[in-house]
Amino acid sequence: MKTDDxxxxxxxxxxxxxxxxxxxxxxxxxxxxxxxxxxFPDIRFAIVFLGSRRSDYGAPKYAIPANVVHLxxxxxxxxxVAVEPRAKPAPRRGDVDTYAEVKRLHDGFKGKPDGxxxxxxxxxxxxxxxxxxxxxxxxxxxxWEMIAERYRHYCTDPSxxxxxxxxxxxxxxxxxxxxxxxxxxxxxxxxxxxTGYAGFLGALIAHARSIPLVLSEHGIYTKERxxxxxxxxxxxxxxxxxxKDPADLSYFRQMWIRFFEWLGRLTYDxxxxxxxxxxxxxxxxxxxxxxxxxTFCIPNGISLARLSPLRARQPDSPPPVLCLxxxxxxxxxxxxxxxxxxxxxxxxPEAEGWIAGPEDEDPGYAEECRNLxxxxxxxxxxxxxxxxRIDEILPKVGALILSSISEALPLxxxxxxxxxxxxxxxxxxxCRQLIHGFGPEDEAIGAAGHIVGIADPAALADAAVALxxxxxxxxAARQAGIRRVERYYSDAMMFGAYRxxxxxxxxxxxxTGGAH
Amino acid sequence: xxxxxxxxxxxALETAAWVQLAAGDTSDAALLxxxxxxxxxxxxxxxxAWSLLPRPLATPRLPxxxxxxxxxxxxxxxxxxxxxxxxxxxxLLPSRREQLDFRAVPLPALDPHExxxxxxxxxxxxxxxxxxxxxxxxxxxxxxxxxxxxxSAVSNPMLRELLNDATEDLRLLxxxxxxxxEKKINxxxxxxxAEYAAAVDDPGRQLAARRLAGLYWELIYQGxxxxxxxEHAAHEGFxxxxxxxxxxxxxxxxxxxxxxxxxxxxRHEEAEAAYRGARALGLPAPRVEPYRAELxxxxxxxxxxxxxxxxxxxxxxxxxxxxxVRLWRHEARQAGQ
Numbered sequence: 001m002k003t004d005d006x007x008x009x010x011x012x013x014x015x016x017x018x019x020x021x022x023x024x025x026x027x028x029x030x031x032x033x034x035x036x037x038x039x040f041p042d043i044r045f046a047i048v049f050l051g052s053r054r055s056d057y058g059a060p061k062y063a064i065p066a067n068v069v070h071l072x073x074x075x076x077x078x079x080x081v082a083v084e085p086r087a088k089p090a091p092r093r094g095d096v097d098t099y100a101e102v103k104r105l106h107d108g109f110k111g112k113p114d115g116x117x118x119x120x121x122x123x124x125x126x127x128x129x130x131x132x133x134x135x136x137x138x139x140x141x142x143x144w145e146m147i148a149e150r151y152r153h154y155c156t157d158p159s160x161x162x163x164x165x166x167x168x169x170x171x172x173x174x175x176x177x178x179x180x181x182x183x184x185x186x187x188x189x190x191x192x193x194x195t196g197y198a199g200f201l202g203a204l205i206a207h208a209r210s211i212p213l214v215l216s217e218h219g220i221y222t223k224e225r226x227x228x229x230x231x232x233x234x235x236x237x238x239x240x241x242x243x244k245d246p247a248d249l250s251y252f253r254q255m256w257i258r259f260f261e262w263l264g265r266l267t268y269d270x271x272x273x274x275x276x277x278x279x280x281x282x283x284x285x286x287x288x289x290x291x292x293x294x295t296f297c298i299p300n301g302i303s304l305a306r307l308s309p310l311r312a313r314q315p316d317s318p319p320p321v322l323c324l325x326x327x328x329x330x331x332x333x334x335x336x337x338x339x340x341x342x343x344x345x346x347x348x349p350e351a352e353g354w355i356a357g358p359e360d361e362d363p364g365y366a367e368e369c370r371n372l373x374x375x376x377x378x379x380x381x382x383x384x385x386x387x388x389r390i391d392e393i394l395p396k397v398g399a400l401i402l403s404s405i406s407e408a409l410p411l412x413x414x415x416x417x418x419x420x421x422x423x424x425x426x427x428x429x430x431c432r433q434l435i436h437g438f439g440p441e442d443e444a445i446g447a448a449g450h451i452v453g454i455a456d457p458a459a460l461a462d463a464a465v466a467l468x469x470x471x472x473x474x475x476a477a478r479q480a481g482i483r484r485v486e487r488y489y490s491d492a493m494m495f496g497a498y499r500x501x502x503x504x505x506x507x508x509x510x511x512t513g514g515a516h
Numbered sequence: 517x518x519x520x521x522x523x524x525x526x527x528a529l530e531t532a533a534w535v536q537l538a539a540g541d542t543s544d545a546a547l548l549x550x551x552x553x554x555x556x557x558x559x560x561x562x563x564x565a566w567s568l569l570p571r572p573l574a575t576p577r578l579p580x581x582x583x584x585x586x587x588x589x590x591x592x593x594x595x596x597x598x599x600x601x602x603x604x605x606x607x608l609l610p611s612r613r614e615q616l617d618f619r620a621v622p623l624p625a626l627d628p629h630e631x632x633x634x635x636x637x638x639x640x641x642x643x644x645x646x647x648x649x650x651x652x653x654x655x656x657x658x659x660x661x662x663x664x665x666x667x668s669a670v671s672n673p674m675l676r677e678l679l680n681d682a683t684e685d686l687r688l689l690x691x692x693x694x695x696x697x698e699k700k701i702n703x704x705x706x707x708x709x710a711e712y713a714a715a716v717d718d719p720g721r722q723l724a725a726r727r728l729a730g731l732y733w734e735l736i737y738q739g740x741x742x743x744x745x746x747e748h749a750a751h752e753g754f755x756x757x758x759x760x761x762x763x764x765x766x767x768x769x770x771x772x773x774x775x776x777x778x779x780x781x782x783r784h785e786e787a788e789a790a791y792r793g794a795r796a797l798g799l800p801a802p803r804v805e806p807y808r809a810e811l812x813x814x815x816x817x818x819x820x821x822x823x824x825x826x827x828x829x830x831x832x833x834x835x836x837x838x839x840x841v842r843l844w845r846h847e848a849r850q851a852g853q
Contacts, residue, residue, distance in 0.1 A: 226688065330695075343744040368699065371706040376748060405691050406684075453680045455691055458743040 006071040007064065012046035013506060015187040015205075019050045019198035023060035023071075026358055026387060027327050028411040029193060029218050030062060032300065037065045039495040043502060046070035046187055048180065050197050053077050058360065061387075074180055076173040076197060094140025098122070098131040103146060109262050110154075116269045123207035126178035134175040138168070157251040159238040166252050170259050173197065181205045189214065189505035192267065196221040196260065199267030206270045212505045215271035216298075218408045219429075220284055224331065225260040229253055265289040273501060277409035278430040298501075299430075300409045301494030304486060307418035310395050311482070314420050318398035318468040322424075323354040325390065325400060325412045328366045332357075333426075335372055336403040336457050342376045343461035348469060352381055354397070356388040394419040398468040404428055405454050414489045417481030422474065423449040424463045434484070442488065448481035522564035523603075529557035530596055554596075558588035561596065565603050642666075643674055653683050660689050668697055672739040698740045705731045712756075722763045726770070729757035733773065736780060750781050768797035772804060784811050801827060806837060822847070 016022075022033035037045055045068045051057055054075050064071060101118050108115010125132040137143050151163050177197060181204040191214040192202040199215060206213040229235070237250030268274060268290040275298050276282035282295045322344065326332045334355060341353040359366035366384075373382040385393075390412075400416040400423040407429035414434070416423055425431040430438075435451050437443035450463035467474055533553035536546060562584035566574055574580055587595045642659050645651060660678065663671040671693075678690035708731065712724035732753030735741045741749045754777055761767075761774050775790030791808050795801070805824050812820035825844040828837065 223684070223688075226685065335695075339745055342748060346744055368702070372702060375702065375705055375709065375752075376745070405688060454687060455679050455694065457745065461744070 006073075007069055008071075009044070009046065009069040009185060011186040012070050013044045013187065014189050014191050014502065015046040015048055015184060017048050017050070017190060017192040017198040017202050019194055019196055020052070021193065022047070022049075023062040023064060024049065024051065024057040025327075025361065026061040031411060032218070033193060034062050034065070035303075035491060036495075036498060037068060039491070040499070040502065041065075041067050043067060043506075044069045046185060047072070048184065048198075048201065049073045050177075050201065051075045061358075070185055072180075072184075074176060076176060089139050090135075092136065092140045094136040094142035095131045095133075096142055098125055098136075099142040099146060101125075102132065106146075106150065109258060116266070119203075119266055119269070120207050123204050126174060126204065127182040127208065128179055129182070130178070134172070137171065137175070155251050157236075157238050159236070162236055162238060162252065166255060170256070174200070177201045177204060181208060187211065189502070191216065191505075192271070193218065194221040195264035195267040196225070197263065199271070200263045203266050203270035213267075213271045214273060214275070214501055214505055215267060216275040217281065217285065218277060219406060220281060220288070220408075222260050222264045222288060223284070224406060226257055228330075229256050229260075261288070268294075275501070278433065280430065281408055298494060298497040299489060300411050300414060301489050301491035302411060302414045302418055302485065303491050304418050307391070307394075307415055308482075310391055310418075311420035313395035317471040318474040319396055320348060320351040320468060321354060321397050322351065322399055322401050322464050322468070323356055323393065323397040324403065325388070325393070325416075326357045326402070326404070327361050328355065328357050328359040328369060328384075329362045330365055331404055331406055333403045333405045333455065334365075334369045336455050336460060337401050338369060338372050338376065338378065338382055339457035340401075340403070340460040340464065341373075341378055341382050343458055344464055345378065345381050347461070347465050351465075351468070352383065353378070353401075354383050354385055354393070356385045356393055358387045359384065390415055390419070394421050397421055398474070399424055399449065399464060401460070401464065402426060402431065403454075403460060407431060409434070414485050417448060417485035417489075420478050420482060422467060422477035422481050424460065424467060425449065425451060426454045426460075427451045428454065437484065442484065445483045445487075446476060446480035448477050448484055519564050519567050522560050522567075526557045526560035526564060529553045529560065533557060555589060558585050558596065561588050561599055565599050568603055568606065646674060646678060649682055653685065656683070656686055657689060660686060660693070664693060668738040668740075672697070676739065694740065697738065698735070701731055701734055701738075701740065718763070722760060725756040725759045729753050729760055729773065729777075732756070733777060750777065753777055754781065766797060768794045768799045771797060772799060775804075776807065779807060779811065784814060787811060 016033065016037075018033060021027070022030040045065075047068055047070070049071070051073065052075065101122050104112075104118040105115050105122060108118060122132060124130055147164060147167055148160075151160055155163050157163060177200060181201060184205060189212050190202045190205055192199045193216055195215070195217065199221070202213045202215070205211070235250060235253045235256065237252070265288065268285065268288070271290075272294045274285055274290045274295045276285055276295060277299055278297055282297050285295055286292050322337075322341070324332070324334065324337050326334075328334055337353065337355070341351075344351050344353070355369070370384065373379055394416060397416075398421075400412065400421050402410055402413060402423060402425035404410075404426055405428065407425075409430045410425075413423045413425065413431070417434075423435065425435060432451055433442070435449045436447050437445055450467060452459040452463050467477060530553070533550050536550045536553060539546070562581050565584050566577070566581050569580070584599060588599045589595065591598070642663065645659050646656060648656075660675070663674060675690040675694050678686050679694075681687050681690070705728065708724050708727045712721060712728060715721035715724055732749045735749045736746055736753070757770075757774050757777055761770055764770050771790050771794040775787045775794060778784075778787035778790055788808065788811055791804050791811070795804050805828055809821050809824040809828075812818075812824065822844055825841055829841050829845060
């Protein structure tokens with residue numbers, strides 16, 4: 001489906017603000033979005049998709065539901081010049097008063113008061129017609145003075161040039177978001193599925209139009225950005241051996257981390273309610289700046305009706321197949337699974353490891369995984385299957401593997417349970433409660449698999465062999481998983497909770513008018 | 517630039533004009549001749565005077581020339597004489613003090629962040645500090661970052677311990693650091709395997725084999741592989757190293773590396789032979805004997821350990837081994853040796 005074929009409307013009920021997910025990227029979050037849209041056919045949804053570059057995304061991976069009446073796409077690194085198409089550098093002083101507010105906002109980032117209030121005032125100015133223009137940011141004297149002053153006062157890196165360009169690259173997409181906020185069709189409520197740029201967009205619109213912003217976080221965006229930022233090597237550190245404090249991350253790495261932390265805080269400040277999948281994540285939201293009274297949990301749910309028939313297609317004893325269903329990206333730590341397969345195959349030569357997930361999101365990482373499998377002599381034992389329909393693959397699998405270094409409440413584990421497949425997961429997110437239960441009644445159901453530490457291929461391998469190598473253990477885990485998912489994680493429960501959320505958000509918008 | 521020809525010509529023309537005037541001829545032709553000479557003299561004088569002006573005063577060119585010409589031509593006598601006097605007087609006048617673009621500024625105050633004490637963590641202190649889960653998370657994070665500057669063989673075991681830490685940020689940071697290190701080596705292994713497969717002659721293959729042996733050893737030495745993966749790395753390293761040593765039996769460095777690999781794999785007798793070979797090929801004692809001492813210790817030959825340590829005691833450069841040397845020296849004294 002081409003973007004020209006996407007539906008367009010003059011207004012909608014709820015605008016879904018989606019960053020890097022539905023409809024272009026397949027995965028748990030996108031599947032959840034698809035579920036939610038289809039669960040409420042009476043609600044007219046608008047979708048605002050935010051991506052990095054057009055070239056990073058192929059065709060949409062999901063059919064657009066009928067109640068999506070409007071769909072627009074924006075690419076933060078491609079569309080920058082479109083904000084001010086005729087902008088040419090020209091001498092300008094800049095708006096001193098507006099930059100005083102910007103300074104208050106940035107002082108707020110450093111711990112001084114009034115930062116969040118300053119943002120509420122700036123939100124309108126960031127949009128077309130406002131006084132905080134991208135031209136001023138790029139070329140005005142006040143902008144230069146502020147950048148230079150803050151470099152002198154705070155930056156521990158010796159390169160002003162790198163600092164200057166980091167500030168530019170970091171902030172420039174925000175004006176595109178201001179334009180998107182201004183031009184979005186009238187809606188009655190907003191629903192963002194993450195903080196980050198999508199959440200920031202929601203905060204801009206919510207402040208400008210005085211309409212409610214609902215925030216549902218799956219993973220914690222800020223945490224996932226930190227994972228990327230801790231590992232990447234493109235962020236420079238120009239300190240020489242005499243300047244470097246070995247205990248400090250490079251200043252630019254810290255800048256990027258703080259930038260995303262503050263996008264998160266600005267989103268939390270504007271959102272109500274703030275929904276997490278499980279209690280530990282809700283506490284994390286509160287620790288990151290969300291107001292406790294606005295937060296609560298709605299766990300994921302899956303369609304039992306669709307998946308439970310798959311149980312009949314499974315054999316009585318476990319197939320010697322371990323399957324990781326997920327995108328081939330670093331956060332899923334596919335490599336630990338591959339390393340574990342080395343030991344699994346040593347102990348159980350007939351075993352195979354399947355990796356069922358798209359590889360186009362991070363081709364470099366996918367290649368590293370294939371190289372690793374080859375270097376470990378597992379080229380014929382570890383199979384990269386690409387995207388697979390779960391109802392086709394689950395009946396063939398003995399156990400699902402989740403070796404991620406970070407997760408929230410992984411849908412794939414629940415889907416596996418519904419289809420009669422136990423799991424071995426790392427001890428991240430809510431996985432422990434999915435495997436062992438949460439609370440006495442849930443724990444009494446028993447273990448639906450095993451939990452291991454992150455990046456521990458030996459433990460992962462031993463747990464996998466213990467499960468699929470012992471038919472009795474496997475059957476017990478299988479039954480525990482089925483009972484757990486049927487009792488606590490059905491989609492009917494999730495839809496009921498979100499019906500109340502939407503009714504409240506849309507009801508609030510009706511009484512205040514939701515003016516554009 | 518001073519143009520004397522212009523000046524002399526101007527003077528000559530002006531003199532001719534005055535001569536014409538002094539002749540008393542009142543006809544129109546005489547007037548025209550006077551005006552022509554005087555005009556020519558004024559023009560030449562203006563050009564000369566303009567060429568002597570400093571650049572800021574000489575622009576715009578045509579108006580300035582016009583002004584000087586006008587003064588000389590239209591003001592009788594005084595104009596021409598005045599321009600000549602100005603030419604001589606201009607260099608004698610004091611130059612106007614120009615406003616400088618530079619301003620005096622006070623020394624900037626030292627910003628608070630520059631006053632922060634540089635934190636240094638000693639190796640032993642870092643491990644204990646990291647294990648203390650009650651220490652502030654921010655401080656523990658800084659300690660983990662500091663590990664990035666420590667040798668990998670020292671820091672990787674500490675990072676691995678953090679993978680089970682209760683604090684997620686610490687787990688993720690430690691994971692990121694280990695993953696980055698392992699990724700570099702595995703990428704190099706992949707490249708060298710391709711080089712090995714594509715090598716068309718023995719020297720090329722041996723070079724790739726030597727590099728591969730070194731890279732697999734690095735995975736082991738840096739503590740990036742454990743259990744089955746360590747066995748796999750050792751097996752692969754041995755495969756390539758055996759090829760290298762067969763091709764370079766007289767290479768002492770290769771012999772030492774081979775010995776270390778065999779040592780790690782538990783093939784102690786072969787390792788001992790490799791170490792002795794490295795010594796025979798000329799490697800100095802401090803490079804080899806510590807490993808032989810370790811092998812002797814493993815097989816409980818303590819007399820041999822003492823003998824080796826006594827020999828190492830004579831070498832001054834083994835700073836990291838000094839505690840071991842002192843212990844065995846003390847033990848030897850106790851034993852009356």
